[in-house]
Amino acid sequence: MVKSRGSRGILLTSNLPQLQNLIKRDPEGYKEEFLTQYNHYLSLLRLHQVSSVSATSSSASEKSNELFGDLITFISQVATCYPTETKDLTAQFKELLLGAGGGSGNTVKGDLRKTVIKNLVMLRNKEVIDSIELLQILLPLISQVPSSLRAIIRHTILTDIKTSNQKTKNHRLNRVVQSLLFGMVESGMGGEVIGDKGKGKGKEKGGEAMWAVMMVREMWKKSVWNDAKTVSIVALAAFHPNVKVQSAALHFFLGSENDADGEDSSDEEDGIREARRGVKKMEHRMEVGKSGKKKEKLLAQMKKETNKRRKNHAAGIGHTPNFPALELLHDPQTFGEKLYDNLHKHDKIYSLDHKILIMQLLSRVMGVHKLCVLGFYSYIIKYLTYHQLQVTLILVSLAQSVHDLTPPDVLTPVIRKLAQEFVHPGVGAEVIAAGLNAIREVCRRQPWCMEEDLLGDLIEYRKSKDKGVVTAARGLLQLFREVNPGMLHRRERGKAASMGLIGNQVLAYGHSQDAADGIEGLELLEEHFAAMRKEANGGVSDGSDAEMEIDEDDEAGWENWDVESDTGSDSSGWQDVSDDDDDLEISDSEDEDSKKKEKKEKKMKKKGKKVDDGEEEDSDDEDEEMDDAKSVVSAAPTDVSQATKKLSLLAQQKILTPADFALLNELRLKAAKELAESGGGSAAKRKLAALEASKRHVGEDEADRFLTEAEILGPRKKAKATWEERMESIQKGREGREKFGSLKGKKKKGTPSSSTNKEKARNKPIMMAVHSNKVMQKKKASLRDKQIKLRASIEKQKKLKH
Incomplete structure (x- = not known):
């Protein structure tokens, strides 16, 4: 027994890992030893709290910190064995890391802080503490610790949140963490805006907000968080006084992930x-x-x-915009106005790159939500000059901000400014092409902003000798042939526009087009089904079992329809329609006039109106109107009535599935190709190009709300080749050609020969090389010769770098 007590005494003082192993095997038998070590830990904890206030010797503090760290690891390892005694362990660790009251004073530093953080993570893995307690401690630390420890904390936070939301959404954890991140961003909102023009004018504050934006971006990228509250955190950071935080938030909405971390593309x-x-x-x-x-x-x-x-x-x-984030913005009108106020107010202290970022985001928000921030157009006019740096990005922002609800009188001065600065004989061909393309993109979204005299002058540039200018001018001419041919002269309207101008009036500002009354190309789908039925019946067309075959195909056509549909749809199933709905009418009867009259009388009774003798004149007028309508219908061409009959027949027999719509698109594309090859003219070619473009960009708006610089610049005659294109041309030139250089002494030569002098010099013994003529001349060289050689070497290195 004496030997056992002596061995226990050794364990208490020097061998904590072995004592830890014994405690895990028999917690009750070694409780006394644990309490001894725990009391030692508490005494060192109080000593550390006192020593953080009063200065102590460095050697003593390092020694005590090492022992303190070992005890922290030991207590954390065996905390599950004694939950009652270690119930305050998490609070003690929190005070060590964040200080008393959650501040930054009286905290541990260096290796001791790393030890405490690792043991906290271990306690979370053992489920001693939950995720909320861990993240409430680690999130405030992420901006205070060095980079090595910051990577550990960041990885721990991301992994914990992702694991907690893996099976089902942990809404409680998400709300707590998002509230913490929102507070990290909001804490620095009251600071002074320094800007990014003057470097080193003052130390910017906002490290916590920067890391909050980065955490949100990572969660959004991993599809863990995709709700409106996540977007609201970044939307608040877009107005942070720290320009780096603001830039990271702007890049989040613009979709550029590389620059969201604060890294520059250069x-x-x-x-x-x-x-x-x-x-x-x-x-x-x-x-x-x-x-x-x-x-x-x-x-x-x-x-x-x-x-x-x-x-x-x-x-x-080529960054793609973050469409879901833009769609989830809360109160986009207020967000856009605040963006413009921030841009206008700090115009003198923001650099051009940062102002262009704000312009890009503002224009995209205006385009997506159809906002009217009218001050933006008067602000951007001063940047519309051909010698302005990054003018193509500014032109892209201008075009993206325009939509069909933008007032034309606000855009007319902008169009004039573009024409005066970019489209005149005093500038280069690329400048003219860029100006015409920018004017075309603005007019595509709001055609009423163009003046008739100015349009006539601009389309005259289609007679230029430059390919880019001709393409841009023809694009502007073709646009107005489609949207408003009345602004063109008769000789410039073209055949299709001149024929379509009669009876087709251009919609005024603020008016929208009527809903479509049918599906284009539906008769092609019906002909395809008829051909399939004919093949199935052995070449004999029989329409008796058409309905049965269509019903059998419906089940296969709806496979994976919910996967292909948009994730934001709320179509959870079939919806019941009430029988009391008077506006809904499904009738196959031929006597539609009588049913309309009964329906009208029923509505009049509901409104309290009675048909009496005094209203015979109104009924006579209605009968006359119906007779006129019948005469108009009877005077319609027979082919139109047959087409209507075809459409109604297919609609009665079949509910179109997503597979049917895909087949319909293929049939329309095939018919357009046949029409273009058979001499359908330029209209058939344009229709074919539109169908091919819609096939490439499925789900995008026809107006192409988001542009690129290449669309503004247009096709250029001699564009600079990229590095990949240059390497590809070099490799093509080397094919089938012998490698340059001498083959003397090389293995490729058929007959072997002696080695070269260069190889001999490389294998020469060191003592012979030291006394060689070349080395001796270097030693005897004058200072002037050494300077000449050094300068030549420096120039050579500079050329290699460039």
């Missing part, structure tokens, strides 16, 4: 350039030195990583 390009130089250096080393399998494997890995990085960067250049 830094990414520099990194790719450095990686290419590293690959070239490695190839050079393998040529001049000894090469082996290890170096070849390393070079292949470096090339693979460089190509992957370059492809990712190239894919991220």
